[in-house]
Amino acid sequence: MHTTPSPSPTARYKKVDAVKLLKDAPKVGSDVKKALAKPCAGDEYPVEVTYATLTGGTSPDVIVNVMTCADSVGIGAYVFHKRDGAPDGYDTVYSNEQPSVYAGVNKGDLEVSKQTYAAGDKVCCPSGEDVMTYHWTNGRFSERGRPYHTDYSKTTADGATPDDGTETEG
Secondary structure, eight states: OOOOOOOOOSSOOOOOOHHHHHHHOTTSOHHHHHHTSSOSBTTBOSEEEEEEOOSOOSSOEEEEEEEOTTTOOEEEEEEEEEOTTOSSOEEEEEEEOSTTEEEEEETTEEEEEEEEOOTTOOTTOOSEEEEEEEEEETTEEEEOSOOEEEEOOOOOTTSOOOOOSOOOOO
16 A cells, blocks of 8 residues: 655744734834734734744744735735744834835745736836845844845736837837
């Protein structure tokens, strides 16, 4: 009989109450805390939590992204590092509260993306995205490599480009 091994987590993590963590963190701004005053619907808050080892600690770090309820635009991205010896103590080791921000993990590093908008872009439809990678060194995150930018195509499903008010000769 052949059995397939089931995936197992590489690091043990303890689920955290991300909303409480954000509300208690001194480095989280008042606008973000205001957005967390009440859930979007039912008991669902606009947060996404990822557990990953970014800082080399014995416990996984907690990456928390906060979004708006209406359109899920990122309004805050944070990394919390578990304080050694403190059962529920976390330090904020990264924060970014520039709208349309999103943090994730890429090959063990922190990757932060921010959507970019040109004049006239709707919230749903950014013009592009800037991405920066950070590596934990000497007790803090530092930029790793160069940031990169992606321009999104403004071509519609039928192959036409949206009317931008300019005319082309044909």
